[in-house]
Amino acid sequence: MDPTRELIDQVLLKTAIAAYATGALVLFAYFLTRNGLYRKIGAPLAILGCAAQLVELGTRWWMTGIWPLTNLYGSLSLFSALGVAIFVIFALRYDLWLVGGPVVAVSAIALAYGTTWNEGYMPAVPALQSYWIKIHVPIVISAYASFMVAFCVSLIYLMKAYGETRFAARRGAVRGIAATAGGPPVDLTLSASTYAATPALGSARIDTPATSQAAAAGDALAQWLEGLPSLARLDVMQYRVIAIGLPLLSLGIITGAMWAKEAWGAYWQWDPKETAALVSWIVYAGYMHLHTRPEWRGVKTAWISVLGFATIVFCYLGVNIWISGLHSYKM
Amino acid sequence: MSDSRAPAAQAPALRAALARTWGETVALFAHVPFGVSLLAIWAVLTLIGVIVEQGRDPSYYAGAYAPPLARLILRLDIENIYHSPAYIGVLGLIICSMAAATFTKVIPRRIPRLNPVKIDAIPLHARLRVAGDPDAVRARLAAFFSSRGWQVRKRAFGGTEWTFADKSNWARRGVLVAHVGFVLIAVGTTIYWATGYSGQFAVLSGQTATIPQNGTKVALERFAYRIDPVRTKAGIVYQPIDYVSDAKVTARDGVTRDAVIRVNHPYDANGTLIYQSTYGFAIDFRVTHDGVPVPGPDHPLKEGEGFVVDGTTRAIQYQRFVGTIDRATGMPGADPRPNDPGVIVVAFDGDRPIGQALLPLGVPVDLGAGYKLEAARYVLYSGFQYRYDPGIPVVGIGAFVLLAGLCVSLYFVPARLFIIVRESGAGTSEVGVAATTVKGYDVFEDRFREIVEALRRDAPSVPHANEAAPAPVLGAV
Numbered sequence: 006m007d008p009t010r011e012l013i014d015q016v017l018l019k020t021a022i023a024a025y026a027t028g029a030l031v032l033f034a035y036f037l038t039r040n041g042l043y044r045k046i047g048a049p050l051a052i053l054g055c056a057a058q059l060v061e062l063g064t065r066w067w068m069t070g071i072w073p074l075t076n077l078y079g080s081l082s083l084f085s086a087l088g089v090a091i092f093v094i095f096a097l098r099y100d101l102w103l104v105g106g107p108v109v110a111v112s113a114i115a116l117a118y119g120t121t122w123n124e125g126y127m128p129a130v131p132a133l134q135s136y137w138i139k140i141h142v143p144i145v146i147s148a149y150a151s152f153m154v155a156f157c158v159s160l161i162y163l164m165k166a167y168g169e170t171r172f173a174a175r176r177g178a179v180r181g182i183a184a185t186a187g188g189p190p191v192d193l194t195l196s197a198s199t200y201a202a203t204p205a206l207g208s209a210r211i212d213t214p215a216t217s218q219a220a221a222a223g224d225a226l227a228q229w230l231e232g233l234p235s236l237a238r239l240d241v242m243q244y245r246v247i248a249i250g251l252p253l254l255s256l257g258i259i260t261g262a263m264w265a266k267e268a269w270g271a272y273w274q275w276d277p278k279e280t281a282a283l284v285s286w287i288v289y290a291g292y293m294h295l296h297t298r299p300e301w302r303g304v305k306t307a308w309i310s311v312l313g314f315a316t317i318v319f320c321y322l323g324v325n326i327w328i329s330g331l332h333s334y335k336m
Numbered sequence: 337m338s339d340s341r342a343p344a345a346q347a348p349a350l351r352a353a354l355a356r357t358w359g360e361t362v363a364l365f366a367h368v369p370f371g372v373s374l375l376a377i378w379a380v381l382t383l384i385g386v387i388v389e390q391g392r393d394p395s396y397y398a399g400a401y402a403p404p405l406a407r408l409i410l411r412l413d414i415e416n417i418y419h420s421p422a423y424i425g426v427l428g429l430i431i432c433s434m435a436a437a438t439f440t441k442v443i444p445r446r447i448p449r450l451n452p453v454k455i456d457a458i459p460l461h462a463r464l465r466v467a468g469d470p471d472a473v474r475a476r477l478a479a480f481f482s483s484r485g486w487q488v489r490k491r492a493f494g495g496t497e498w499t500f501a502d503k504s505n506w507a508r509r510g511v512l513v514a515h516v517g518f519v520l521i522a523v524g525t526t527i528y529w530a531t532g533y534s535g536q537f538a539v540l541s542g543q544t545a546t547i548p549q550n551g552t553k554v555a556l557e558r559f560a561y562r563i564d565p566v567r568t569k570a571g572i573v574y575q576p577i578d579y580v581s582d583a584k585v586t587a588r589d590g591v592t593r594d595a596v597i598r599v600n601h602p603y604d605a606n607g608t609l610i611y612q613s614t615y616g617f618a619i620d621f622r623v624t625h626d627g628v629p630v631p632g633p634d635h636p637l638k639e640g641e642g643f644v645v646d647g648t649t650r651a652i653q654y655q656r657f658v659g660t661i662d663r664a665t666g667m668p669g670a671d672p673r674p675n676d677p678g679v680i681v682v683a684f685d686g687d688r689p690i691g692q693a694l695l696p697l698g699v700p701v702d703l704g705a706g707y708k709l710e711a712a713r714y715v716l717y718s719g720f721q722y723r724y725d726p727g728i729p730v731v732g733i734g735a736f737v738l739l740a741g742l743c744v745s746l747y748f749v750p751a752r753l754f755i756i757v758r759e760s761g762a763g764t765s766e767v768g769v770a771a772t773t774v775k776g777y778d779v780f781e782d783r784f785r786e787i788v789e790a791l792r793r794d795a796p797s798v799p800h801a802n803e804a805a806p807a808p809v810l811g812a813v
Contacts, residue, residue: 124568130576131599237778244779248746255742259735268600270611270721271534272731275418277386284386287379291372293746298368302776316383328386 010068017061018120024054025085025113033106039232044102051089051109058086058116065126074142075129077325081119083143084321085112087150091246095154101242103233107157137264145257145282149317151250152289155243156314159307162239166304168230172215240303243310244296251289258282277328281320288313365429365436374430381426385417431522434515442512450500452493453754458770459777462788465764470757473765474499477755480794486753499755507748508774514741520734527727534723538638540618540715547722552605553586554595559615559718563673574672579612581718597720607724614719617657619679619711626706636715642684645707651684652709661696668694679711749773751780753787767791 028050035043062082065073073079092108095101129138219227234242261279262272273279292309295301364370388409389396397406397415413420455461466473477499478488486501537554539545544555562577580598587593587605595603595610602609618636622629623645633643642653658678660669668680682692683703695701700710751773760766769788773780 124570124573125566127566127568127573127575128564128577131579134578135600137600237781241778241781244775252739252742252746255735255739259739262735263732266728267602268611270602270609270613270723271725272728275385275390280382280386280418284379284382287375287382291375291379294368294372294375297775299776301369316379324386 010064013064014061014068017057017064021054021057021061021086022113022116022120024050024057025089025109025116028054029106029110029113032102032109036103036106037229044105047105047109048093048096048102051105052093054109054112055086055089055093058082062086069126071126071128072138074138074146075133076122076124076127078119078123080142080146081115081122083146084150084153085115085119087147088112088115088153091147091150091154091249092157095242095246099238099242099245101158101234104154104157104161104242107160108154111153111157132268135264135268137260137267141257141260141264144253144260148250148253148257149321151246151253152285152310152314152317155246155250155310158239158243158246159310159314161233162236162243162307163304163311165230165233165239166236166307168226169216169236172219172224172227172230175215175219236303240306243307247289247292247310247313251286251293254282254286254289258286277324278320281316281324285313285316285320288316362436362440365433366440368437371430371433371437374426374433378423378426378430381417381423384414388414388417390418391416427522431519434518438512438515442515447505447508448752450489450491450498452496452498452756453770453772455754455756455768455770458754458772460772460780460784461768461770462784464767464769464788464791465760466767467764469763470497470759470765473757473767476794477757477767477791480791481753484790496756499757501753501755502750503752504748504750506750507744508750510741510743510745510748512741513744514738517734517736517738517741520737521731522734524727524729524731524734527730528725532723532725532727534721534725536613536719536721538614538616538717538719540636540717542715545720547608549724550588550606550608552588552608552610552722554610554720555584555586556581556718557584558582559716561615561716565671572670574670579615579718581612581720583718585610607726609723611721611723612718613721616717616719617674617677617714618717619654619657620713620715621652621654622710622712623703624700624708624710630707636717638717645703645709648705648707649686650690650703653682653684655680655682655692657714658694661694666694674714677714681709681711749775749780749783751783 028047031043031047031050034040035047062073062079065071065079074083088108089112092101092105096105216227216230220231233239258279261282265274265276265279266272288309292306292313295309296306389400392415394406394410394415397409400406401409409415413422417423455463468476474490474497478490481488481499481501486503487505489500489502491498491500533549535547535549537545537547539554539556541556541559544553546553559579559581561579563574564577565572566575567573578598580596583595583597583603584592585595585603585605587608589606595605597603597610597612599612602611604610616639618638620636621632621643623632624630625647630646632646633641637643637654639654639656642651644651656679657674658668658680659673660671660675661667661678662669663676668678669676676696678694678696680692680694683690693701695709695711697711697714700708703709751771754770754772756768758766758768769791771777771780771784771787
């Protein structure tokens with residue numbers, strides 16, 4: 006590629022990294038302070054970084070004629086861009102900007118790490134010379150990005166859940182799901198939630214009056230927790246993002262199998278990458294099953310979401326880097 | 337007489353015990369956490385297969401792991417875990433669990449009965465006072481929900497008329513569809529195990545190979561490859577660009593056809609797909625003793641093959657081909673293309689390796705005792721895989737059915753509204769409405785709030801202050 010094109014590529018890449026890094030800091034500040042000004046600054050920065058990345062990938066393709074997702078740099082780049090894109094869509098739809106700090110930070114880290122695998126513009130090896138690469142890879146990366154966003158929501162859920170449990174315990178009576186199952190309805194009208202949910206009936210919320218009372222008494226942590234979305238809302242958001250990711254992962258595995266049948270002779274070869282993706286699929290399928298159970302919905306499913314993302318990281322990076330197999334292309 | 341009566345008397349009790357045991361077993365298998373436990377075991381076994389390299393020789397595990405661990409891997413079939421009895425057994429249990437859940441929970445609940453409920457006991461509930469007598473209000477409500485795509489039905493229980501509104505009731509079958517897809521995949525896989533076959537073979541340029549299962553002949557006319565040097569930030573990298581085999585294939589129908597087989601473009605020989613999988617350089621080795629040729633290998637050797645030097649206890653194994661020997665260092669160069677080729681061979685005395693050497697092609701090397709070894713020339717060979725899998729269509733259909741079931745069950749929330757209208761005096765009625773879904777209440781809370789807001793807007797002349805209970809609201813963001 007000529008120097009001018011190289012320069013364009015570098016400018017776009019550095020713009021994306023700078024926008025993400027700054028955007029992550031500002032959105033973290035919003036997460037901590039709830040100052041709307043930070044959201045107004047951080048959200049455009051996240052969108053700018055995402056746009057710069059997508060344009061960078063597009064220009065790479067346009068300038069070299071080489072599909073940019075044939076190496077780890079390209080796929081990590083798309084992962085971070087899609088992670089931010091999915092977050093922005095959810096934030097716009099459900100006012101979930103609080104999750105922006107961790108999402109954009111993970112995207113920035115992924116992109117920065119991806120640049121260490123950026124070896125330039127290499128033509129694809131024969132196994133990757135297929136139209137399937139333009140179908141399979143973006144679908145799988147979209148699934149990974151969805152799970153990353155879900156992971157960030159789960160972290161905030163767990164933070165709030167354990168914080169509330171702490172205040173409830175401090176008050177001398179844990180009034181969470183386990184403690185009240187089968188008992189009389191818990192009056193939640195003092196908390197952020199305003200309907201009288203009986204935990205035994207299946208609500209994910211364990212919001213307790215204790216946090217509200219501590220907040221009213223001036224406890225800074227309780228006031229901060231009060232400002233977070235309710236546990237029910239966080240649980241629903243986590244479920245909705247995983248509900249995007251799981252079908253995408255399923256479709257990714259199916260399209261991968263179709264490609265494998267065309268390239269390797271069998272739709273399933275028990276290759277480490279395939280089987281690691283299957284492990285992730287099983288974990289998220291387990292999440293979906295358990296999320297239908299009131300006694301599992303909440304903290305337990307949030308931890309399963311965290312575990313699921315750990316399997317995604319293993320499948321995405323661990324298998325690519327440390328385990329050899331049919332997916333071990335030169336990166 | 338008493339001997340013959342005793343078993344007859346015990347039979348009903350035995351049947352009852354068996355029925356109870358069967359019922360308990362089915363209930364256990366249909367229990368969601370039990371099914372998820374099986375999924376967890378499946379995930380752990382699969383993960384072990386990812387981490388522990390599969391299908392290697394026992395000596396590999398002995399070398400790669402501590403002895404107790406290596407023994408454990410071999411004794412528990414972990415080196416071939418995906419085909420181990422434990423793995424297949426877990427899959428079988430998962431299918432049993434799915435079947436039990438499908439027949440005891442999913443199918444019976446796909447059309448839930450219309451029953452009255454205690455409105456206030458359901459977390460998603462609201463009460464509104466609206467103008468009009470109960471009959472008029474019921475008629476308005478029915479029209480309201482019908483116009484928004486809800487299926488409205490009315491039933492009377494103990495003289496009280498209830499209105500039920502269902503949305504996306506069909507989506508209650510999503511889980512059933514997903515389970516059917518999973519079973520179809522299992523059926524398709526079983527069809528392959530029962531009737532399919534696969535294998536691999538390598539054929540030298542100019543030679544013919546036969547697929548043993550169906551007699552298909554593959555005559556390789558020419559194999560070609562393209563490897564390009566590409567400048568990267570780390571320096572020159574030799575990147576494979578293309579592998580292609582020109583062949584003549586005689587399939588079961590006896591007709592010989594020209595075939596160009598390359599990666600991602602398999603050749604279909606009457607249902608058996610032939611894939612370009614690998615290639616290599618076969619080497620023609622020659623051995624002389626005091627200048628006189630001695631019997632050596634009768635065919636060009638592929639990587640990993642070897643031969644015993646005639647009249648000695650020594651053996652030579654061809655380890656790998658070196659495309660370009662770096663003349664400055666005498667070591668293998670980075671360029672894999674055969675510019676200045678050589679081969680790496682390993683010499684054995686009996687089973688004991690005694691050394692290895694890099695032999696330039698066409699240059700004899702002294703083995704001692706008057707023996708000389710020469711790697712005379714190379715012949716390109718092409719490696720193919722073949723597979724006959726009549727289960728593929730079933731697996732494909734199963735995969736898309738599974739995906740469709742997932743999408744239906746994740747993106748469509750079947751919801752039921754329970755509506756009761758009571759006279760509340762002064763020409764007004766009280767409407768009690770509650771909602772249930774198959775996914776709990778939180779996931780439907782936003783939607784329920786919208787419905788209640790729409791009902792408020794649609795119910796004129798009664799101010800909000802008269803409502804008996806507020807519409808639910810999600811926690812503040």
